[in-house]
Amino acid sequence: MTSNQPQLWRRAVAELLGTCLLVAIVVGSGIAAQQLSPGDVGLQLLQNSTATVLGLTVLILMLGPVSGAHFNPVVSLTDWLLGRRSGTGLTLAELGIYVAAQTVGAASGSVVANAMFEVGTSVSTKERVTPGHLLAEVVATAGLILLIFALAATSRGVLAAPAVGAYIGAAYWFTSSTAFANPAVTVGRMFSDTFSGIAPGSVPGFVGAQLIGAAVGLGLLLLLFPYAARTADDVVLPHSSDAAGR
Amino acid sequence: MTSNQPQLWRRAVAELLGTCLLVAIVVGSGIAAQQLSPGDVGLQLLQNSTATVLGLTVLILMLGPVSGAHFNPVVSLTDWLLGRRSGTGLTLAELGIYVAAQTVGAASGSVVANAMFEVGTSVSTKERVTPGHLLAEVVATAGLILLIFALAATSRGVLAAPAVGAYIGAAYWFTSSTAFANPAVTVGRMFSDTFSGIAPGSVPGFVGAQLIGAAVGLGLLLLLFPYAARTADDVVLPHSSDAAGR
Amino acid sequence: MTSNQPQLWRRAVAELLGTCLLVAIVVGSGIAAQQLSPGDVGLQLLQNSTATVLGLTVLILMLGPVSGAHFNPVVSLTDWLLGRRSGTGLTLAELGIYVAAQTVGAASGSVVANAMFEVGTSVSTKERVTPGHLLAEVVATAGLILLIFALAATSRGVLAAPAVGAYIGAAYWFTSSTAFANPAVTVGRMFSDTFSGIAPGSVPGFVGAQLIGAAVGLGLLLLLFPYAARTADDVVLPHSSDAAGR
Amino acid sequence: MTSNQPQLWRRAVAELLGTCLLVAIVVGSGIAAQQLSPGDVGLQLLQNSTATVLGLTVLILMLGPVSGAHFNPVVSLTDWLLGRRSGTGLTLAELGIYVAAQTVGAASGSVVANAMFEVGTSVSTKERVTPGHLLAEVVATAGLILLIFALAATSRGVLAAPAVGAYIGAAYWFTSSTAFANPAVTVGRMFSDTFSGIAPGSVPGFVGAQLIGAAVGLGLLLLLFPYAARTADDVVLPHSSDAAGR
Numbered sequence: 001m002t003s004n005q006p007q008l009w010r011r012a013v014a015e016l017l018g019t020c021l022l023v024a025i026v027v028g029s030g031i032a033a034q035q036l037s038p039g040d041v042g043l044q045l046l047q048n049s050t051a052t053v054l055g056l057t058v059l060i061l062m063l064g065p066v067s068g069a070h071f072n073p074v075v076s077l078t079d080w081l082l083g084r085r086s087g088t089g090l091t092l093a094e095l096g097i098y099v100a101a102q103t104v105g106a107a108s109g110s111v112v113a114n115a116m117f118e119v120g121t122s123v124s125t126k127e128r129v130t131p132g133h134l135l136a137e138v139v140a141t142a143g144l145i146l147l148i149f150a151l152a153a154t155s156r157g158v159l160a161a162p163a164v165g166a167y168i169g170a171a172y173w174f175t176s177s178t179a180f181a182n183p184a185v186t187v188g189r190m191f192s193d194t195f196s197g198i199a200p201g202s203v204p205g206f207v208g209a210q211l212i213g214a215a216v217g218l219g220l221l222l223l224l225f226p227y228a229a230r231t232a233d234d235v236v237l238p239h240s241s242d243a244a245g246r
Numbered sequence: 247m248t249s250n251q252p253q254l255w256r257r258a259v260a261e262l263l264g265t266c267l268l269v270a271i272v273v274g275s276g277i278a279a280q281q282l283s284p285g286d287v288g289l290q291l292l293q294n295s296t297a298t299v300l301g302l303t304v305l306i307l308m309l310g311p312v313s314g315a316h317f318n319p320v321v322s323l324t325d326w327l328l329g330r331r332s333g334t335g336l337t338l339a340e341l342g343i344y345v346a347a348q349t350v351g352a353a354s355g356s357v358v359a360n361a362m363f364e365v366g367t368s369v370s371t372k373e374r375v376t377p378g379h380l381l382a383e384v385v386a387t388a389g390l391i392l393l394i395f396a397l398a399a400t401s402r403g404v405l406a407a408p409a410v411g412a413y414i415g416a417a418y419w420f421t422s423s424t425a426f427a428n429p430a431v432t433v434g435r436m437f438s439d440t441f442s443g444i445a446p447g448s449v450p451g452f453v454g455a456q457l458i459g460a461a462v463g464l465g466l467l468l469l470l471f472p473y474a475a476r477t478a479d480d481v482v483l484p485h486s487s488d489a490a491g492r
Numbered sequence: 493m494t495s496n497q498p499q500l501w502r503r504a505v506a507e508l509l510g511t512c513l514l515v516a517i518v519v520g521s522g523i524a525a526q527q528l529s530p531g532d533v534g535l536q537l538l539q540n541s542t543a544t545v546l547g548l549t550v551l552i553l554m555l556g557p558v559s560g561a562h563f564n565p566v567v568s569l570t571d572w573l574l575g576r577r578s579g580t581g582l583t584l585a586e587l588g589i590y591v592a593a594q595t596v597g598a599a600s601g602s603v604v605a606n607a608m609f610e611v612g613t614s615v616s617t618k619e620r621v622t623p624g625h626l627l628a629e630v631v632a633t634a635g636l637i638l639l640i641f642a643l644a645a646t647s648r649g650v651l652a653a654p655a656v657g658a659y660i661g662a663a664y665w666f667t668s669s670t671a672f673a674n675p676a677v678t679v680g681r682m683f684s685d686t687f688s689g690i691a692p693g694s695v696p697g698f699v700g701a702q703l704i705g706a707a708v709g710l711g712l713l714l715l716l717f718p719y720a721a722r723t724a725d726d727v728v729l730p731h732s733s734d735a736a737g738r
Numbered sequence: 739m740t741s742n743q744p745q746l747w748r749r750a751v752a753e754l755l756g757t758c759l760l761v762a763i764v765v766g767s768g769i770a771a772q773q774l775s776p777g778d779v780g781l782q783l784l785q786n787s788t789a790t791v792l793g794l795t796v797l798i799l800m801l802g803p804v805s806g807a808h809f810n811p812v813v814s815l816t817d818w819l820l821g822r823r824s825g826t827g828l829t830l831a832e833l834g835i836y837v838a839a840q841t842v843g844a845a846s847g848s849v850v851a852n853a854m855f856e857v858g859t860s861v862s863t864k865e866r867v868t869p870g871h872l873l874a875e876v877v878a879t880a881g882l883i884l885l886i887f888a889l890a891a892t893s894r895g896v897l898a899a900p901a902v903g904a905y906i907g908a909a910y911w912f913t914s915s916t917a918f919a920n921p922a923v924t925v926g927r928m929f930s931d932t933f934s935g936i937a938p939g940s941v942p943g944f945v946g947a948q949l950i951g952a953a954v955g956l957g958l959l960l961l962l963f964p965y966a967a968r969t970a971d972d973v974v975l976p977h978s979s980d981a982a983g984r
Binding site for chain 1: 286287288289291292295296299376377378379381382385389392393396397400402405409412413415416417418419420421422423466469470471
Binding site for chain 2: 778779780781783784787788791868869870871873874877881884885888889892894897901904905907908909910911912913914915958961962963
């Protein structure tokens with residue numbers, strides 16, 4: 001918690017704005033894909049995942065110096081957990097504010113996407129829970145947490161923007177669930193009954209699997225990078241303009 | 247306004263050439279896509295957006311050291327506005343010359359693309375104004391301005407070339423308007439009655455929305471990066487060969 | 493063999509996990525592609541190769557600092573061969589452990605992918621040996637070995653993650669065999685009777701061609717970079733957090 | 739002409755091997771695309787251009803430290819022309835050897851690709867000369883020369899590998915000729931009667947247009963970067979392992 005961090009309200013605005021734009025990218029490109037390539041679902045997913053790789057990378061670059069560009073409650077939660085060991089990281093109060101900002105931002109992202117495409121905002125009817133999809137969310141989230149905090153542990157946070165974008169782009173395809181891997185985004189995607197939507201009934205299962213995945217990822221991190229708890233904070237919290245965050 | 251900047255005429259040539267090539271890329275790849283994949287508009291847009299991501303990144307890398315590689319009147323305008331506070335940035339006269347060069351370059355880009363594909367140059371008949379599309383232009387332009395000047399404010403202008411390319415690639419998909427986000431390019435795209443064209447009647451609405459978007463982006467910038475006005479000039483104007491500009 | 497390397501068991505875990513995830517990416521994205529774009533095999537391969545470019549790059553970034561991120565017996569073998577000259581590199585015992593971890597990891601990767609997509613694990617029936625495919629494996633593996641150790645020889649190991657990802661992405665397309673180029677991955681891909689599978693009868697031919705390819709690649713390396721044997725170890729073995737390995 | 743350059747014969751081998759692999763990538767991925775996506779020429783070109791972006795970037799990274807990774811007679815020619823002014827660069831004899839190695843390598847690349855796909859090597863029957871295509875070759879080659887030597891002039895040769903790859907990827911699409919932009923590759927592509935082939939009758943026109951384009955690119959370079967002639971050699975010739983060349 002260095003003194004030259006941006007004020008907490010600025011960091012909360014950055015988390016809200018970034019998560020809003022992330023969901024707008026996921027949902028908006030999904031609507032475009034569905035409208036423009038109606039004949040091939042795989043081509044739709046390729047358009048959707050390509051837009052997300054590019055957009056997520058840019059959002060992390062852009063807002064990392066303000067808030068660390070978490071945009072994801074399990075990232076903030078892991079940061080808090082790792083920071084407790086070393087006396088750094090997010091405090092519990094900051095964690096609450098981050099998660100709230102991410103969730104509100106995510107829901108508003110669906111509203112923005114729906115408005116741009118003149119699609120009414122309504123709750124998704126797309127049920128997504130299957131055993132395979134839940135396993136996929138565990139795998140996708142474990143990999144994401146391991147990646148982010150492995151880069152932090154090895155002082156390579158500057159690579160996090162393209163690495164996280166690329167990871168999610170691969171995970172759209174190699175997991176059966178298309179890799180939500182983010183509780184706030186999962187909640188936000190309830191509010192668009194389009195390609196990227198998720199029915200409310202599927203949200204608890206997905207979020208539960210993501211929490212399990214985060215725990216698995218944290219376990220792998222401590223196994224492979226035993227020094228991770230000492231070093232994570234150097235990158236996961238923004239503390240200078242060239243620590244571009246994640 | 248450091249003394250080792252290239253002469254103004256060289257910078258104007260770079261803005262003209264860069265905006266010409268940018269429009270040639272957008273319009274030319276649109277024509278190729280339309281001719282080669284006639285059966286799927288989404289696939290056409292994927293080809294068009296992929297070519298633009300790659301080409302825009304390269305143009306910014308190539309010409310950034312000469313002119314800053316604005317290629318966009320709202321970028322030059324924002325640079326002038328931010329520079330007024332700090333006594334740096336483009337002057338009003340330079341702004342006029344940049345915008346003129348960008349506009350002439352953009353129009354000539356359509357002519358070049360049409361000639362390469364042996365398509366006659368004629369005015370587009372593609373009406374594009376809808377409420378959703380205008381909102382999309384506001385969102386796309388706000389994000390672009392925030393991105394460029396956030397990178398400048400945090401001394402990461404060297405990342406601007408791939409970041410701006412990636413942003414536009416995402417915005418092709420997550421906005422309903424396919425993200426023109428550039429008044430000069432909007433004008434230039436009038437001169438090809440092909441995939442990427444825009445009818446003259448739609449231009450004022452798009453340009454107006456882009457100006458509003460630029461104002462929104464500038465507001466977000468000053469909210470999140472309060473020190474932006476002091477630091478923008480370090481990157482947005484070229485002043486050494488390794489400040490690759492944007 | 494510097495003293496600040498991670499313990500051997502950690503490096504073995506990293507090789508096992510990384511090769512598991514690599515095969516899960518190749519097999520999983522193949523299943524998704526096959527299910528979502530049933531009408532066009534080329535589009536399936538584009539989805540498969542795009543996911544692999546992104547995912548392989550990320551895996552090398554993530555685990556390079558632990559084990560060097562070989563994920564490939566011919567890479568470990570070449571490292572041992574080059575290291576014998578200079579008295580560095582993997583020892584023969586370490587080579588055995590690396591290859592075992594890679595092979596077990598690869599097989600488990602198919603199981604994970606099958607489980608996520610709720611496809612039963614069974615042995616592939618896809619015969620792949622033809623003269624052209626065997627030549628293609630020689631070419632693909634020669635290029636991979638030359639690339640990795642050329643980067644190491646010129647102190648550019650930090651570029652290996654995106655370079656290896658990009659190379660494999662190109663080799664999916666320019667070789668007729670889709671570029672397995674990796675004996676462990678070849679064995680692992682036996683255990684999924686889906687898009688990316690390979691019948692057991694084709695494995696010996698592919699592995700033999702890969703070994704020949706590795707020898708060709710090593711020969712080209714020593715021809716073009718005669719100093720390679722002295723310098724490879726600086727990058728191919730992890731020895732500090734910023735030597736991201738390959 | 740620093741003394742720590744690799745011997746000329748090594749540089750010639752690198753030019754031959756690199757141009758061979760470049761043509762194998764272009765021709766091989768073209769054959770794969772044609773076989774796997776028979777229904778959509780645009781999708782074929784997307785597969786072909788994607789493989790080329792990735793593969794060309796990797797080849798330049800890999801062989802740049804040996805020979806400068808020209809792989810293109812007009813690049814070598816421009817290097818000689820610029821070097822005459824400053825007394826550096828390739829000598830006329832070296833230029834001859836480079837061009838010969840590139841041409842032999844390019845032809846052999848078609849043979850390798852044909853063999854991997856078990857397609858007989860025969861001369862292409864694909865006529866490609868039209869006025870639009872010739873203009874496109876002028877534009878594509880001018881942009882390539884301007885890009886390469888602008889990066890060299892501004893001491894950013896390290897960016898040349900991804901920048902040249904990206905440029906060619908865009909030029910596949912925004913030019914009507916799919917951007918050969920390389921006399922050796924043009925000659926090499928005669929030897930495969932497949933997607934990427936070119937009939938002998940079209941070669942002189944394409945090569946002539948490329949030479950004109952190189953002159954245009956050189957003119958633009960000297961207009962925009964008047965100091966280019968003094969600085970090109972620092973990057974275009976390899977002289978240390980971290981000058982990755984182009």
